[in-house]
Amino acid sequence: MFIEQDFYFWKVTHDLVLNQGCEVLHINTEHKEAWLEYSGKWKNHVIRIKYKQINWRNELKRDLQVTYQQLKQNRQIYRGGNVILHTIYVSEFPPVEEWENVVSEMNEDKKLNVHLYYFSDENKDKERKRFYEALRLDEPVLEQRISHNEMEAMIPYLKQQIVSSHRKKQQEVQSLFQFGKPQMTYILLAVNILLFMFVESQGSTTSVSTLIEFGAKYNPAIMEGEWWRIGSSMFLHIGLLHLLMNMLALYYIGIAVERIYGTWRFSVIYLLAGIFGGVASFMLNPHVAAGASGAIFGLFGALLYFGVRHRQLFFKTMGWNLIFVIALNIAFGIMVPQVDNGAHMGGLIGGFIASAGFNLPKRNDKWLQGIALTGYIVILGTMAFIGSEGLFNDGERMGQVQQTQDLNESGDYTQVVSITSEALADPGRYEAELRFNRSYAYNQLSKPEKAIEDLKKVVELSPDMGEAHYNLALLYQQKGEKNKAIEHARTAADLRPENQDFQELTEDLQ
Known part of the structure; x- marks a missing residue:
């Protein structure tokens, strides 16, 4: 009688959901059909269980094809691993015709594995065992020796438990994304925008000089003890476009992270990620730097940590999109020299470690949190030491090159001479750049002989610097030493044939 198959359908579904940990994707109590998902060892098993009597082979094949297409159309729901489809039919009798090889005939998509099980009365025990073994689950004991009246009385209870479990899990998932309210995100947006407006007014x-004055990451100053610049540089931005891009990212990513982690965890992760990224930049990047990018990448790291703790949910929602955005930003940073990759990667790693250290809400893993926080401190201290030793970037001298170039543009030539003269006592690999900047300042201060002396040393150290040859040609022209002027003008024109000024000077001198 149909009541036996009806009861069996709900009993199997109940076991998979309540005892085996399968997640309900969709359930239709009226048509007696359920779509479930079970994850194990980086494979997603999608289970469609249907109470339906199928009589003919072609009817079974058509129904499987419809099921197969539904899975393909909604495959984005099952991201994060190989998808295996298990289709179970519960009925009194199997199809009249042979049905076992239907799957091999219709399985054209090599990316999907399709398995068919037919729980008819005569072979349901055998098919059930095959199904549970395929998923490596413990096969339950499904007692059938009860009266039809008892079966009929139990079916509403089984339905209610399945539906209640589904609703409870939906509420749990919803609560993961609505733990906190985005308050600090708006505060950070306001602080960054207001500081930008203030610095722009000054x-x-x-x-570069303005940025240094207001707290940008400037390695020479940090090496002299101004470690506060690691934190202050997080709130400064270089130009309007830089501000807009970072604030747009902070708005979207910040709201998502603050909803998941709550305000105080979000604030700590943002700050620690920014500091970690700033120290990584200090270690790897010699240039003057500023911006919230390191902290924002730390929020990416926080979402990745969420993905580690909730892998299945992560790939169903933001997973691959987030990974794509991170990969795109890393690729962009590699291709564009001006991007501070040290801050970006440091922020990403720092945000991940900080998230592990303070964990997700309602989770308490003291052992893991202790390791994460200890690791954060050790790695941060190591990066600070390496940066202070200048092992990777000779940051102090590069920062002075940038600063003196900016001072030349602003007309503070005396300060340029002072800074470069002090730096040239130990110039590292930036002697040519420092002397070039000083030569320009000397020339503006009406000291051409000293400018020529510096430029002669520059072309000796960097013979391919066309600008140095060009400036030497101009200075020799002013002195009336035409042959030397022509020689350096020709060299500049040969090095930079696309530079119209270099070509015109050569023609004029000849």
């Missing part, structure tokens, strides 16, 4: 935010 001078240009694209000016």
Whole structure:
């Protein structure tokens, strides 16, 4: 009688959901059909269990094809691993015709594995065992020796438990994404925008000197003890475009992370990620730097940590999109020299470690948190030591090159001479750049002989620097030493044939 198959359908579904940990994707109590998902060892098993009597082979094949297409159309729901489809039919009798090889005939998509099980009365025990073994689950004991009246009385209870479990899990998932309210995100947006407006009112935010004055990451100053710049540089931005891009990212990513982690965890992760990224930049990047990018990448790291703790849910929602955005930003940073990759990667790693250290809400893994926080401190201290020793970037001298170039543009030539003269006592690999900047300052201070002396040393150290040859040609022209002027003008024109000024000077001198 149909009541036996009806009861069996709900009993198997109940076991898979309540005892085996399968997640309900969709359930239709009226048509007696359920779609479930079970994850194990990086494979997603999608289970469609249907109470339906199928009589003919072609009817079975058509129904499987419809099921197969539904899975393909909604495959984005099952991201994060290989998808295996298990289709179970519960009925009194099997199809009249042979049905076992139907799957091999219709399985054209090599990316999907399709398995068919037919729980008819005569072979349901055998097919059930095959199904549970395929998923490596413990096969349950499904007692059938009860009266039809008892079966009929139990079916509503089984339905209610399955539906209640489904609703409870939906509420749990919803709570993961709605733990906190985005308060600190809006505060950070306001702080960054207001500081940008203030700095812009005092001078240009694209000016290196202005940035240094207001707390940008400047390695020479940090090496002299101004470690506070690691934190202050998180709230400065270089130009309007830089601000807009970072604030747009902070708005979208910040709201998502703050909802998941809550305000105080979000704030700590943001700050620690920014500091970690700033120290990584200090270690690897010699240039003057500023911006919230390191902290924002730390929020990416926080979402990745969420993905580690909730892998299945992560890939169903944001997973591959987030990984794509991170990979795109890393690739962009590699291709564009001006991007501070040290801050970006440091922020990403720092945000991940900080998230592990303070964990997700309602989770308490003291052992893991202790290791994460200890690791954060050790790695941060190691990067700070390496940066202070200048093992990777000779940051102090590069920072002085940038600063003196900016000072030349602003007309503070005396300061340029002072800074470069002090730096040239131990110039490292930036002697040519420092002397070039000083030569320009000397020339503007009406000291051409000293400018020539510096430029002669520059072309000796960097013979391919066309600008140095060009400036030497101009200075020799002023002195009336035409042959030397022509020689350096020709060299500059040969090095930079696309530079119209270099070509015109050569023609004029000849």
